Amino acid sequence: MAKKTIKVPKVVDGVPMGEIEVEVEDTGGPSWGANDKHRLLNHPMRRVDGAAKATGVAVYTQDVRLPGMLFGRFLTSSQAHAKITKLDLGPAQKLEGVKAVLAVVNVGGEVRFEGQPIAAIAATTPEIAQDATRAIVVEFDELPHVVKGEEALKPGAPQVGGPNRRVQKQGNAEQTTAAFEKCDAVVDVEYRTPILHHSCLETHSITADFRGGDSATVYASTQGTFTIPGDSAKELGLQQSKVTSIVQNMGGGFGSKFGIGIAGQWACRLAKALNAPVKMALTRRDEFLAAGNGPGSIQKLKAGANKDGTLVAVHAVQHALPGIGNSNIAGIPYQYKAQNFYRESSALNTHEDSSVALRAPGHPQASFAMESLMDELAYKLGLDPVEFRKKNVTDPAWHRQLDRGAKEIGWARRNATPGGGTGPLKRGMGCGIGAWGGGGNNQCKVDVTIAQDGSVTVAVGTQDLGTGTRTYVRAIVAEELGLESDDVAERIGNSTLGNANASGGSTTTASLAPSVKDAAYNARVEMAKRVAPLLGAEADGVLFDKRQVMGNGKALAWKQACAALPAGGLTAHGKWQPTLAASGVHGASFAEVEVDVETGHVRVVRMCHVQDCGLPLNRTALHSQINGGMIQSMGMALYEGRVMDRDLGVMVNAGFGDYKLPGTLEMPELIPIIDDGDTRQAVIGMAEGANVPGVGAIANAVYNACGVRVRELPITPDKILNGLMQLQQRG
Amino acid sequence: MSDQSSKWTRRNFLKGVGVAAVSTEAVLARAAQAADPAPPGADAVNTVLEGSVKLTLHVNDQDRQVTVEPRTTLISALRDRLEPAITGPKLVCNEATCGACTVLLNGTPVYGCSVLAIDAVGKKVTTVEGLGTPDKMNAVQAAFVEKDAMMCGFCTPGFVTTISALLAENPHPTEAQVREACKGNFCRCGTYPHVFAAAQAASKA
Numbered sequence: 001m002a003k004k005t006i007k008v009p010k011v012v013d014g015v016p017m018g019e020i021e022v023e024v025e026d027t028g029g030p031s032w033g034a035n036d037k038h039r040l041l042n043h044p045m046r047r048v049d050g051a052a053k054a055t056g057v058a059v060y061t062q063d064v065r066l067p068g069m070l071f072g073r074f075l076t077s078s079q080a081h082a083k084i085t086k087l088d089l090g091p092a093q094k095l096e097g098v099k100a101v102l103a104v105v106n107v108g109g110e111v112r113f114e115g116q117p118i119a120a121i122a123a124t125t126p127e128i129a130q131d132a133t134r135a136i137v138v139e140f141d142e143l144p145h146v147v148k149g150e151e152a153l154k155p156g157a158p159q160v161g162g163p164n165r166r167v168q169k170q171g172n173a174e175q176t177t178a179a180f181e182k183c184d185a186v187v188d189v190e191y192r193t194p195i196l197h198h199s200c201l202e203t204h205s206i207t208a209d210f211r212g213g214d215s216a217t218v219y220a221s222t223q224g225t226f227t228i229p230g231d232s233a234k235e236l237g238l239q240q241s242k243v244t245s246i247v248q249n250m251g252g253g254f255g256s257k258f259g260i261g262i263a264g265q266w267a268c269r270l271a272k273a274l275n276a277p278v279k280m281a282l283t284r285r286d287e288f289l290a291a292g293n294g295p296g297s298i299q300k301l302k303a304g305a306n307k308d309g310t311l312v313a314v315h316a317v318q319h320a321l322p323g324i325g326n327s328n329i330a331g332i333p334y335q336y337k338a339q340n341f342y343r344e345s346s347a348l349n350t351h352e353d354s355s356v357a358l359r360a361p362g363h364p365q366a367s368f369a370m371e372s373l374m375d376e377l378a379y380k381l382g383l384d385p386v387e388f389r390k391k392n393v394t395d396p397a398w399h400r401q402l403d404r405g406a407k408e409i410g411w412a413r414r415n416a417t418p419g420g421g422t423g424p425l426k427r428g429m430g431c432g433i434g435a436w437g438g439g440g441n442n443q444c445k446v447d448v449t450i451a452q453d454g455s456v457t458v459a460v461g462t463q464d465l466g467t468g469t470r471t472y473v474r475a476i477v478a479e480e481l482g483l484e485s486d487d488v489a490e491r492i493g494n495s496t497l498g499n500a501n502a503s504g505g506s507t508t509t510a511s512l513a514p515s516v517k518d519a520a521y522n523a524r525v526e527m528a529k530r531v532a533p534l535l536g537a538e539a540d541g542v543l544f545d546k547r548q549v550m551g552n553g554k555a556l557a558w559k560q561a562c563a564a565l566p567a568g569g570l571t572a573h574g575k576w577q578p579t580l581a582a583s584g585v586h587g588a589s590f591a592e593v594e595v596d597v598e599t600g601h602v603r604v605v606r607m608c609h610v611q612d613c614g615l616p617l618n619r620t621a622l623h624s625q626i627n628g629g630m631i632q633s634m635g636m637a638l639y640e641g642r643v644m645d646r647d648l649g650v651m652v653n654a655g656f657g658d659y660k661l662p663g664t665l666e667m668p669e670l671i672p673i674i675d676d677g678d679t680r681q682a683v684i685g686m687a688e689g690a691n692v693p694g695v696g697a698i699a700n701a702v703y704n705a706c707g708v709r710v711r712e713l714p715i716t717p718d719k720i721l722n723g724l725m726q727l728q729q730r731g
Numbered sequence: 732m733s734d735q736s737s738k739w740t741r742r743n744f745l746k747g748v749g750v751a752a753v754s755t756e757a758v759l760a761r762a763a764q765a766a767d768p769a770p771p772g773a774d775a776v777n778t779v780l781e782g783s784v785k786l787t788l789h790v791n792d793q794d795r796q797v798t799v800e801p802r803t804t805l806i807s808a809l810r811d812r813l814e815p816a817i818t819g820p821k822l823v824c825n826e827a828t829c830g831a832c833t834v835l836l837n838g839t840p841v842y843g844c845s846v847l848a849i850d851a852v853g854k855k856v857t858t859v860e861g862l863g864t865p866d867k868m869n870a871v872q873a874a875f876v877e878k879d880a881m882m883c884g885f886c887t888p889g890f891v892t893t894i895s896a897l898l899a900e901n902p903h904p905t906e907a908q909v910r911e912a913c914k915g916n917f918c919r920c921g922t923y924p925h926v927f928a929a930a931q932a933a934s935k936a
Contacts, residue, residue, distance in 0.1 A: 046876060046877070046879070047876065047879055047881065049884075050875065050876035050879070050881060051865035051868060051872070051876055052865055053875075053881050053884030053887050054859075054863075054868060054871075054872040054873075054875040054876055054880075054881065054884075054887055054888075054891055055819070055859060055860060055862070055863055055864055055865050055868060055872055055891075056818070056819020056820070056858065056859035056860045056888045056891075057819070057860065057864070057865060058884055059818070060818075060821070060885065062818075062821065062822070063810070063816070063818035065810075065811070065816050065818075071811070125800070125803075125811065125812075126807060126811055127800055127802060127803060127807075198919075199919050200883075200885075200919060201821065201823045201829070201831055201883065201885035201886050201917070201918075201919055202821070202823070202883070202885045203823075249883075249884060250883065251821070251883050251884070251885030252883045252885060252919050252920060254919070281822075283825065284823065284824045284825060284826070465882075465883060466881070466882035466883030466884060466920055467882065468882075620879045621879065623879070623925075624879050624882055624920075624921070624922060624925060625882075627921045627922070627923075627924050627925070628882065628920045628921025628922070629921070630921070631921035631923065632919075632921060655824065655826060655828065656823075656824045656826075656828040656829050656917060657824075657826060657828045661917050661919065662923075663914055663916075663917060663923075664909075664910040664911075664913045664914050664916070664923055664926075664927075665910055665911075665914050667910070667923045667924065667927070670924045
């Protein structure tokens with residue numbers, strides 16, 4: 001068959017790293033057809049695992065309990081930066097019920113952040129494992145630390161010893177600097193965002209079932225079923241092919257769960273030391289301190305525009321705050337086109353756990369800064385913020401979405417003058433736009449099996465993060481074979497099934513759905529060949545609809561038709577078809593807020609997000625995803641952020657009591673909108689598009705409401721009150 | 732220099748009632764009777780329980796034998812000690828902030844991470860599994876499926892349990908009452924709007 005080369009996204013641990021070229025077969029093959037002509041897809045669909053989740057029978061990694069299983073636990077560092085001078089594991093090892101205590105960092109070794117594991121314990125109960133952490137004697141020599149980005153910027157700041165990333169430069173500094181001279185309005189400001197926490201409800205958890213011998217099963221709370229066996233095999237000293245990973249359900253990832261991580265590494269090491277299964281489920285505190293986070297940012301931006309709304313020049317110095325790790329903030333001017341631009345980006349290391357991918361890595365930070373900057377320019381020039389944005393983006397999708405969002409939120413009602421109006425409760429509106437890749441690639445191998453009794457199974461090793469994977473894989477097969485979703489069973493979340501990619505960069509659906517479609521299509525073609533003689537029809541004249549197989553004016557019930565299959569039934573394979581996927585989604589968010597100028601409290605009244613995604617597979621699940629994106633934006637804008645004690649170097653809010661997540665009382669009216677103006681007959685991932693522009697939209701709405709521009713997230717009441725005081729002083 | 736070790740102990744204390752306890756279960760049974768509703772008897776003294784404690788929990792209409800420590804929480808007894816385990820309620824924060832471990836104690840929602848197993852003796856424990864099964868869901872569970880009030884599903888058992896208790900007490904709550912009842916339940920995926928819709932739908936079922 002003829003081959004062709006296409007570009008697909010490359011994603012490493014959830015972080016998009018540009019595109020790579022792959023060779024694919026240039027086949028006619030299956031096609032989705034028009035988006036509005038589907039029988040099951042692009043309709044509201046019930047989550048097929050809903051009942052299992054609502055009744056508590058869905059089994060997650062943390063729910064796995066095996067005979068003889070031991071409970072793992074870490075002793076972690078109380079110090080931000082220190083040398084370990086004494087580590088006595090003896091008292092812990094002597095405790096009844098403690099089976100193993102292993103040093104993670106040895107005497108003489110350094111700890112580089114609070115919460116860094118020092119020793120790993122396996123015990124017969126969680127309580128005894130906790131006792132063991134208290135029994136271990138550890139002493140430190142403290143070393144200088146730095147846990148604030150602005151401190152790390154200062155000359156002579158304590159060295160963190162991070163990846164020592166070079167400053168990356170793009171654009172033309174001289175031209176950009178010169179261009180500011182000719183601008184009608186210039187804004188020169190600094191935006192800051194704190195380190196954020198994924199806050200997956202299921203902490204990083206792995207149960208390593210190894211009892212000696214040459215094989216093991218590893219239950220993992222992970223975004224990548226196939227990222228587990230290799231890592232585990234190394235730790236267990238086994239062949240990769242002898243390790244099976246199982247991911248039946250998982251309690252949230254948001255970018256933080258690729259590979260076995262430190263929890264899995266030590267679950268495996270303890271299991272290997274003991275020849276017994278070990279479950280390592282991080283405590284919530286350990287999860288905050290040592291399971292990765294989303295980087296903070298310090299972004300110094302200068303932008304200039306003309307009266308007609310042309311964005312003339314943007315100059316950006318962007319620092320990511322990735323703890324001891326490495327990270328990127330998406331480049332300014334983000335989605336906008338500026339006639340001149342220059343940017344420098346680098347990471348500022350601190351003595352905090354390494355950042356990892358967090359839903360749209362680096363994008364909400366850049367979007368908040370850029371959308372705020374655009375807003376500041378618009379107000380300075382006296383332009384409508386929506387029209388100013390439309391002037392500086394070319395893609396018609398954003399024009400369509402901005403118009404739609406403006407209509408939904410009632411943009412015309414917005415505060416004419418920021419801070420205007422009477423009374424202490426001031427309302428305002430803001431907006432923002434975002435984008436994401438979401439393309440697929442050639443990694444999934446899917447089997448569709450039709451049994452002689454008519455039952456149908458679709459099998460692929462992929463994981464369902466709660467995005468609805470199980471639901472759409474069934475529906476794709478059912479639609480192709482003229483069945484209902486309930487007629488199809490799915491087998492997923494197991495590394496012995498066909499390969500599937502890790503869920504990073506919103507690439508799962510665009511990789512998997514085309515592969516499932518291809519397998520279902522091949523199953524249908526094969527089935528038609530088998531059934532055609534029974535009907536006296538040509539194979540390509542056989543139709544599948546309403547649980548019937550039809551041709552030549554005759555119809556067989558599905559089960560009758562399947563009875564003609566051999567005892568083993570029929571299995572068709574599917575692989576990724578590039579024509580069934582696409583890349584590039586757009587979104588626009590609008591927010592209406594109410595600011596109490598007496599207390600500084602901000603309430604989001606209403607939020608709307610318009611999102612395209614090519615062919616929407618399941619409208620219900622999409623609404624859930626878009627809502628989730630808006631809610632996470634709201635958390636970032638108003639509530640969330642790691643707070644560090646500068647002198648002690650420790651986190652002061654490492655728990656849900658102090659790290660504020662959006663809750664039921666804060667929920668605004670949420671309006672999720674699928675942009676059906678996108679007529680691409682191809683599947684694209686959208687999850688990461690939905691949580692990008694809402695942050696800036698809320699910050700801009702706050703300004704429109706009360707006249708205070710808060711440039712450092714989260715927008716807490718103290719910042720509003722300070723801003724109001726400054727406005728008053730300025731008169 | 733700083734020292735991270737602390738004085739540790741495996742002795743755990745329970746202030747119960749009763750003198751010269753003949754068995755742990757007897758002590759606990761009397762404690763449970765005495766604690767609710769009557770105040771401790773005049774002869775109350777501190778009873779020390781330590782080490783392994785064998786007790787009977789009444790969970791989802793069944794008497795279940797389980798061996799715990801006095802300090803073992805109810806959620807840990809259900810998830811980590813019972814054979815076979817009850818794992819519907821999840822352990823998420825272990826400090827009474829998130830509600831994922833919510834179970835009903837005599838019909839009242841409590842955080843399973845903040846109730847000791849020994850304090851649940853003699854009381855009726857209901858978990859999400861006791862409210863319905865996939866084949867026979869209660870109205871709240873059915874509405875959660877219908878309204879897609881879940882994504883990853885890890886918070887779902889807590890929400891279902893809380894709302895089921897709310898509806899038992901107040902069959903037709905306003906959305907504000909639903910929000911208030913669930914203010915101690917966190918969701919990270921962002922299912923709240925659909926949770927509210929499910930509660931409303933269940934109240935009309």
